[in-house]
Amino acid sequence: MDYIGQKGGQSPQKTGVGRSEFDDFVLDKSIFSNIFEKDIQRVYLYKKSERLAKALYLILPAFKDAPALRDRVHRISIELIDASILTPLASRDALSRALLALSSVLSIARAAGLLSPMNAELISREAHLLLKEAAVYEEPKLSFEDAPSLAVLSRSAPTSRQLPRPSAPRRDHSQAPRPARESASETPKASDSAEKSNRREAILSVLRSKGPSFIKDISTVIRDVSEKTIQRELQALVLDGKVSKTGERRWTSYTLTEAV
Numbered sequence: 001m002d003y004i005g006q007k008g009g010q011s012p013q014k015t016g017v018g019r020s021e022f023d024d025f026v027l028d029k030s031i032f033s034n035i036f037e038k039d040i041q042r043v044y045l046y047k048k049s050e051r052l053a054k055a056l057y058l059i060l061p062a063f064k065d066a067p068a069l070r071d072r073v074h075r076i077s078i079e080l081i082d083a084s085i086l087t088p089l090a091s092r093d094a095l096s097r098a099l100l101a102l103s104s105v106l107s108i109a110r111a112a113g114l115l116s117p118m119n120a121e122l123i124s125r126e127a128h129l130l131l132k133e134a135a136v137y138e139e140p141k142l143s144f145e146d147a148p149s150l151a152v153l154s155r156s157a158p159t160s161r162q163l164p165r166p167s168a169p170r171r172d173h174s175q176a177p178r179p180a181r182e183s184a185s186e187t188p189k190a191s192d193s194a195e196k197s198n199r200r201e202a203i204l205s206v207l208r209s210k211g212p213s214f215i216k217d218i219s220t221v222i223r224d225v226s227e228k229t230i231q232r233e234l235q236a237l238v239l240d241g242k243v244s245k246t247g248e249r250r251w252t253s254y255t256l257t258e259a260v
Helices: 019-025 027-036 040-063 067-084 088-111 119-137 150-156 179-210 215-219 228-239
Strands: 244-245 253-256
Touching: 019 067, 040 088, 040 119, 067 088, 179 215, 179 228, 179 244, 179 253, 215 228, 215 244, 228 244, 228 253
Parallel strands: none
Antiparallel strands: 244 253
C-alpha cells in the first residue's frame, strides 16, 4: 500500500510496542481519498472513535453482574466505529447519539458501583471530548478549479470543418484597430489572474490557521485543485517573499514569512 507522507511509498515501520502497519491503514491513499474524501479531520474522528471503542472493551468485565448494561456498552462500542465512517453529516449525528447514550450508561454504572470513579471519569472525559469534536466539525469549503490543460482545450476547440469561412477583409490602413477586439483578448488574461490571486490568498489563509504545512496538508482544505497547482502557487509565493520553505521534495514544508 502507498501511504500518505511515507517516503518512497513504503509502509510505516514499527515505532513502538504494539504499533504495526495495520494501525495506520486508514492513511492508505485509496482509503484516504475514497472513504474520507481527503479530509484529515474525518480520519482524526475515526481514530478517536476507535480508541474509545477499545477502552470500552477493556471495561466489559466490570459488567459481569449486569448483563443488560454490558450488552449496551458492547453495542455502543460497535456503533462508534460504524458512525465514524459515515458521510460527514450522518456521522456527526450518529456519533452524537452514541456518545450521549454512553454518557448515561457510564453514569448508571458508576452509581451502581460497577465502575471505579477513576475509570468512569477517564472514559467520560474521552467521550465528551469526542462529542465536542463531532459537534463542531465542518466540511472544508474552499474549492477552486484548475486551469484547463492544452489537451482539454484542443478537444473542446472547433475543428476546421466547424469554423465559418471568413470573408475577405477590406484593406483600409486609415482605420484604427477596434478597441473591442483588444478588450476581448485581454479578458481571459484578467480572469486567469483573478483565479491565481484567489488560489494564493486561500493558501495564505490555510498557512495562517495551520502554521507550517506540507502540500498534502493544504490540499485537504483546498479541494478540486491538483497538488501540482498548489505547488506552483507556493513557489510563486516564495518568490514574492510571502512564504518560506524548508526541507526537500515531499518533505518540504511551507510557512508564512513575518512580513505577511
